[in-house]
Amino acid sequence: MKLHPLPTILFFVVILSNNYGFGSPDDPIEPSCYTSLFIFGDSAAAAGVDFAPGNFVSNCLFPPYGETYFHHPTGRCSDGRVVADFIAQHLLGLPLLPPYPGDSINNITTLSRGANLAVASATALDHEFLEARGSSTCQNCSLSVQLHRFRTLLNSLCSDPSNCRDKLRHSLFLVGEIGGVDYLGSNRAGLPSDEIEDLIPFVVDRIGSAIEELIELGAVSFLVPGDYPTGCFPWILTRFRSSNRSDYDPVTGCLVYHNRFSDRHNRMLRDEIERVGKLHPGASIHYAGYFESAIRIHENPERFGFERATINRACCGSGGPYNYEPSAGCGEAGAVACERPGSYVKWDDHHYTEAANRVIAGDVIARHRLDGFGSRARARSAGVTVGRRMKRETCAGISDG
Secondary structure: OOOOOHHHHHHHHHHHHHHOOOOOOOOOOOOEOOOEEEEEOOOOOOOOOOOOOOOOOOHHHOOOOOOOOOOOOOOOOOOOOOHHHHHHHHHOOOOOOOEOOOOOOOOHHHHOOEEEOOOOOOOOOOHHHHHOOOOOOOOOOOHHHHHHHHHHHHHHHOOOHHHHHHHHHOEEEEEOOOOHHHHHHHHHOOOOHHHHHOOHHHHHHHHHHHHHHHHHHOOOEEEEEOOOOHHHOHHHHHHOOOOOHHHEOOOOOOEHHHHHHHHHHHHHHHHHHHHHHHHOOOOEEEEEOHHHHHHHHHHOHHHHOOOHHHOOOEOEEOOOOOOOOOOOOOOOOOOEEOOOHHHOOEOOOOOEOHHHHHHHHHHHHHHHHHOOOOEOOOOOOOOEEEOOOOOOOOOOOOOOO
């Protein structure tokens, strides 16, 4: 009798659903062969780097930011931890990484495990480039500035070039999320949509060149997050509110155009990862699908413990359909936080709650655990990865010798 293939398929689907998507970041940690993590990005990843003199001060430095996990503001743009924190703690088994520069600037022991160089309102492109196109941005916190700061940090961590390369070979680099502020800042400045779309190749190219700069320094292992679904941000939903129902996704309630914009950025970013990987076959570059993880929450919020009625509303805000008013953003007078942040996906006008960050991180971690990313036991290529085939008993991207 011929066996029907359906049971086998169902078994595969069950295994896949339990292990590939939306695992918990609190699952047991496999031994990691990465000894440190370095984070670059914008407010979605930042842990409290101060703005340089002459720049505006981030709302994220004021209450009620940080109230859920830290019970005080840390500079993270959430009520608690961000996705990068969960990756550090639960994918790699590292402590929460200090911001750099920050209070730990002279604590080499603390910084030896890594550092968070991300800055709120950071852009992928340089300030001068964006300003020439009519966009107002942070003057001293672009990806170029973060790379310069990393080189300064590296000089204090390594005794010689050989020691540096060995350290970088055993480090993971989280490059992003970054680029979203380039687009959001241009939206805030009122630039036409076609001009903003024209920025995407420049942004993606800058992320790729940053990865190449780090490879030249000796880095070999990268996790590169894509953009979030910006059409679901309370700020975007408020600014571009429409009476045309066809402008909205009927399931998520998000603006279709802006999510397609984010998806285009992500597709071009994956192409750039492939290009860089082909040029540097000794490197392992993994795409992290923050968009894909976040949009699944919007499609089925109840599954993850969120309320559908508040799916696109900010927990912390000052009123309006999406609880966002430009006159009083979270952290400013007139804005208040909701009583149960854990039931909300959005913390403020374009950042996620710790509860949502936990789910997004859980999905990313589950995907890479399944593929042995960074594991001593099962190191091999994972996800959208470009680079050589990894060998067992080694970190992704690290040679056997």
